[in-house]
Amino acid sequence: MNSYMEKLTQVLQAEDESGLELLRLMQLQLFSEDDTNIMTSNIPKTEKDENGFHAIGTWHPAKQDEEIVFKRIVQSDSVFWESTCGQFKLRKKEVDKRVCFIGESVAAGMFFTPAITPAKVLSNYLKVNSNHLWEVMDLTKNCMNAGALIETCKNSLQLKPDYIVIVAGNNWFSDLMVEHNGAFSRRKKYADSIDKNGLLGVIETYRKNTKKLAKNIMKQINNMAADNRKTKFIFAIPPLNYFDWERRVPLHWLNNDKTLEWYQNYRLAIESYNTRNFESALKFGKRMYEIDEGYNSTSSRIIANCYTALGKNEDAYKYFESECDNSLIFDEFTSFPGVSTFIRREYNENNSSCPNIEFIDLEKILIEYSGITVLGKKVFVDYCHLNPEGFHIVMAPIASLIINSVNDNKKDWTYLIENTSSLETDPSALAVSYFCAALYNSHLNRPVTYEFDIKKYCDLFQKAVDYDKTVLDIMELYVKARSCAKGAGFTLSKSGQKLFELMNSPLDFPVAQEAPGVDALTIEAICRTLEDNGYKGNNLRKEYQTPYIKALDRGIDLTEPAYIEWINSHIRMAMDSENGTRRILPFYRSWWPSSFFSLVADGEQDLKVELTCRLPIGNSRKNNTVQVFINNHEVGTMTVNTMWTKQSFVISSEVIRKGFNRLSIEWPIIQQNEKQKLLELKQRYYKGLNVDFFPILGEVHSFIVQKYGINQ
Known part of the structure; x- marks a missing residue:
């Protein structure tokens, strides 16, 4: 043996x-197809207890005073479930109507829970506008996936609800992503298609699988509704923020030898857009869209942005939808959940395949009520999560449907919105919510262009201040906590510990913490907001920057994750201790024609730069030029090829700002052997090795910056 x-x-x-x-x-x-499970559950499995009941999420059944109650217990995912309910009873005592409210983060009211939630707004509508006594049981869970949704729905039927309201669909397809180094069972889904039609075949398979999964989910919910006639099922399809959240995704290798042509058009589109020549940018964006056959988020976003800039929102809408549909396919970067257009199109009030479910499209409701085709920050705080004004609008049609089924006096949903007062909410809690939402936007909302508007982010933080000025103390604590050991001591610092006490919900602190590195955009926006409101924001910024400036004495490497701008464009967002380390990113690789790094300097001394880089293997030309810029001023060029090349140059103090600076590398877009790259990709994918779904335009081994004259 x-x-x-x-x-x-x-x-x-x-x-x-x-x-x-x-x-x-x-x-x-x-490997049999029967062995692959298209639907997984991300909640712990439970068995029936001695009384014959299943746990419902984090609430477990127990007998108390000869009565069954479901008590909240600490388990691996407790922090993700609704955070205020300690227990609830099996039997209705003081109410005659019960609603189980189930869904993912948009249903939980991410950022605003527990101060105000969609479930609380729905409860208020029912209380004010109906003669019945209602109990709305909030069984929502942040990050709830498809399997967890089905399991929660099944187990909630133990409570004999009169209604089950589901708000879901954003998180269903993460298990279907095409993973560059995933488990074999997942690779199986795409192995045949990549062999037959390259990555376009993979995308088609992904789309087929999303439809299959959605139909499976809806079928199961419809069957539950058919088997439990005393419970009415309402399914609300979540809306998406198209206008204010951008999903920039690199282009995968194509089958048509035009992958690099796409990037050339991308560069031209960005140049035109930045000079406000929207007609020209639209032309280049449409060429990109032709090349990628509508399979890439970035080309769709460029077209949509141009149309909105030209005042053509109706024309932009379908490209916004395409952007969202294509943003979840590949796993190599941080993606953002969203409902596919297939679900919105297939499941609506005219749906015949699920006759036992009432469908409501919340996006349609928001558009109809606001008169705005492309929804944005008026009702959203990020890509899909609503603000309290949004809660008030989208819960009205659900409340109307429920009320009208039990009341003779019918009430239209628009009547409910306009004649039911919004819930009063503690202004300080709202201020913290909007602060956390501003952090989330400044860390993760990546513009499709390379420029960003600092005022836009300052306005997000100022909105928090407008609710309650005491949030300025929280902002100050945040910057101080991020200053501790250049961010490494965030959770252990006194400021970080105090900040933790001031957050609204258990998930607020991870949102605040998810920001490895210099984080120039966020810190600059917060410090400006502090200064504008009478705090010493400029002094705080200076204290924050001092350790980074001192590090220039011995030299820094800008390819360390701490200095890479938009680090979550290169490393998937995760609460992982390795996220900020060199081990997670052995050397820097760019999927884009431009690479950006954050440098903190005092502006008083010239800086020496030593750049070691190369172009990807497969370029046909031997000599190509790489340009280096600081704050859009060219400071150096070097001739590179596929071998590691090192060059040093000096950046004059005249072009260096005191504080945050932006260093960038412009890569040449050189034709590569696309057929060979696709062949290599297929071979590696079959072998279970890491693959590059996207072209690499340049690689940096090191990008050393040091004060000039020290140890020279």
């Missing part, structure tokens, strides 16, 4: 990877 194992090991470890390839091919042949 040992001899056989030794021989097998030798085969699998062959340097040409032939053994590994053989193993993978055998797996592909033998």
Whole structure:
């Protein structure tokens, strides 16, 4: 047996990877499709207790005073569930109507829970506008996926609700992502399609799988409704923020030898857009869209932005939808949940495949009520999460449907909005909510162009201040906590600990914490807001910047994750201790024609820069020019090829700002052998090795910056 194992090991470890390839091919042949589960659950599995009941999320059944109650217990995902309800009873006592409210973060009221939530708004509508006594049970969970939704719905039927209201659809497809190094069971879904039609085939398979999954989910919910006639099921499709949230995604390798042409048009589109030549940018964006056949988010976003800038929102809408549909396919960058247009189109009030479910499209409701085709910050705080004004609007049609089913006196949803007072909410809690939302936007909302409007982010933080000026103390604590050991001591610092006490919900602190690195945009926006409101924001900014400036004495490497701008464009967002380390990013690779880094300097001394970079293997030209800029001023050029090349140059203090600076590298867009790249991609994918779905336009081994004259 040992001899056989030794021989097998030798085969699998062959340097040409032939053994590994053989193993993978055998797996592909033998692995049955029945063994793959298209729907997973991200909540812990539970068994029936001794009384015959299942847990409902984080609430577990127990007998208390001869009565069954569901008590909240601490488990691995407790922090994600609605945070205020300690327990609820199985039997209705003081109410005659019960609603189970189930859904993901948009239903939970992310950022605003527990101060105000959609469930509380719905409860208020029912209380004010109906003669019945209502109990709305908030069973929402942030990050709830498709399997968890089905399981929660099934278990909530134990409570014999009169209504189950579901607000979901944003989180269903994360398990279907095309992973560059995923488990074999997931790769199986795409292995055949990548062989037959490259990455376009993979995308088609992804879309087919999303439709299959959506139909499976809806079928299960419809069957539950059919089997439980005393409970009425209402499914509300969440809306999306198209106007104020951008999903910039690199282009995957194409089959038509035009991948690099797409990037050339991208550069031209951005140049035109930045000079407000929207007609020209639209032309280049449409060429990109032709090349990628409508499969890329960035080309769709450029077209949509141009149309909105030209006042053509109706024309922009379908491209906004396309942007959202295409933003979740590949896993190599931080993605943002969203409902696919398939769900919105397939499941509506005219749906015949699910006759036991009442459907409401909340996006349609918001558009109809506001008169605005492209929804934005008036009702949203990020890509899909609503603000309290949004809660007030979208809960009205749900309340109207419920009220009209039990009352003879029918009430239209617009009547409810206009004749039901909004819930009063503690201004200080709202201020904290909007502060956390501003952090989320400044860390994750990546513009499709390379420029960003600092005023836009200052306005987000100022909105928090407008609710309650005491949030300025929280902003000050945030910057101080981020100053501790250049951010590494955020959670351990006194400021960080005090900040934790002032957050609204358990999830607020992780949102605040998710910001590895210099984070120039966020810190600048907060410090300006502090200064504008009578605080010493400029002094605080200076204290924050001092450790970074001192580090220039011994030299820094801008390819460290701490200095990479929009780090979550390169590393998937995760609460992972490795996110800010060199180990997570051995060297820097750019999917884009421009790369950006944050440098903090005093502006009093010249800086020496030593750049070691190369172009990806496969470029046909030997000599190509890379340009280096600081704050849009060119400071150096170097000739590069596919071998690592090092060059030093000096940045004059005349072009260096005191404080935050932006260093950028402009890469040449050189034609690569796309057929060879696709062949390599297929081979590596079959073998289970890491693959690059997107072209690499340039790589940086090191980008050293040091004060000139020190140790020279």
